[in-house]
Amino acid sequence: MPPGGGAISPNMPELPEVEVTRLSFVERIQGARIVHLRMGKPLRWPLGTEPNRLVGQRVLGVDRRGKYLLMHLDAGCLLWHLGMSGALHFATTHPPAGAHDHVDLVTDQGVLRLHDPRRFGALVYVPDLEDARAIKLLGHLGVEPLGGHFDPVAFHAALRQRKAPIKQVLLTGDIVVGVGNIYASEALFQAGIRPTTAAHKISRPRALKLQQAIVRVLERALEVGGSTLRDFSNARGESGYFQLEMSVYDRAGQPCQQCASTVRQIRQGQRSTFYCPTCQKP
Numbered sequence: 001m002p003p004g005g006g007a008i009s010p011n012m013p014e015l016p017e018v019e020v021t022r023l024s025f026v027e028r029i030q031g032a033r034i035v036h037l038r039m040g041k042p043l044r045w046p047l048g049t050e051p052n053r054l055v056g057q058r059v060l061g062v063d064r065r066g067k068y069l070l071m072h073l074d075a076g077c078l079l080w081h082l083g084m085s086g087a088l089h090f091a092t093t094h095p096p097a098g099a100h101d102h103v104d105l106v107t108d109q110g111v112l113r114l115h116d117p118r119r120f121g122a123l124v125y126v127p128d129l130e131d132a133r134a135i136k137l138l139g140h141l142g143v144e145p146l147g148g149h150f151d152p153v154a155f156h157a158a159l160r161q162r163k164a165p166i167k168q169v170l171l172t173g174d175i176v177v178g179v180g181n182i183y184a185s186e187a188l189f190q191a192g193i194r195p196t197t198a199a200h201k202i203s204r205p206r207a208l209k210l211q212q213a214i215v216r217v218l219e220r221a222l223e224v225g226g227s228t229l230r231d232f233s234n235a236r237g238e239s240g241y242f243q244l245e246m247s248v249y250d251r252a253g254q255p256c257q258q259c260a261s262t263v264r265q266i267r268q269g270q271r272s273t274f275y276c277p278t279c280q281k282p
């Protein structure tokens with residue numbers, strides 16, 4: 001069985017990867033006019049409009065919400081999601097589309113290509129963000145962990161409403177977005193909290209510690225990813241998880257770096273969780 005139990009793909013793009021992807025092309029695509037939209041095999045959800053109807057529209061900007069990229073057009077918005085295995089690359093020219101290149105957004109400033117072997121990614125057009133489809137995809141998302149919107153007191157108050165184990169509450173993403181499986185394990189280690197602890201039992205000081213740990217882990221991932229930005233823009237459809245220094249994730253059976261206890265692995269909601277039984281208290 002592969003590390004992590006096989007249930008997750010180590011290459012699944014998380015919030016930091018999505019943000020670095022955005023940074024890799026946001027400036028170059030701004031103001032571009034759409035010339036053509038080529039759609040290959042079906043993705044997770046249908047586009048929601050005729051590709052030809054986008055021709056002539058300008059790209060006003062690209063924001064991110066959770067793991068969605070929001071590409072604002074003259075009229076409407078394209079929502080991009082990388083799913084389990086997607087990668088977006090913007091270049092003036094690309095080689096002919098391969099078997100896993102499912103979208104080419106051709107503009108007068110370059111081509112944005114979606115490469116997605118597993119096709120859990122998506123490109124969805126909405127006329128505006130009040131549209132029912134946009135609300136369905138974005139409406140339940142929790143606060144953004146980066147950029148100063150993530151309030152520790154509100155975080156603690158939200159945790160007090162949940163009886164589920166803290167790690168599963170984090171993964172749900174409706175309190176705070178972007179804390180995927182790896183980041184949840186690492187942040188809980190840094191905060192000294194056992195992943196199985198019921199969320200509502202976490203005291204305010206521990207919740208504040210966890211809030212800081214989440215921000216720190218994600219900022220570190222962005223930093224590491226940011227340093228690979230140059231490679232990203234030249235990449236040939238290969239994406240990889242940012243190489244973070246892991247304290248517990250994927251280290252089952254190895255000594256904890258802080259106390260030398262043996263790192264444990266358990267299953268929670270079909271995902272692998274790693275923790276130190278000594279450093280992380282219930």
Ligand SMILES: [Zn+2]
Pocket residue numbers: 256257258259260261276277278279280
């Ligand atoms: Zn330890």
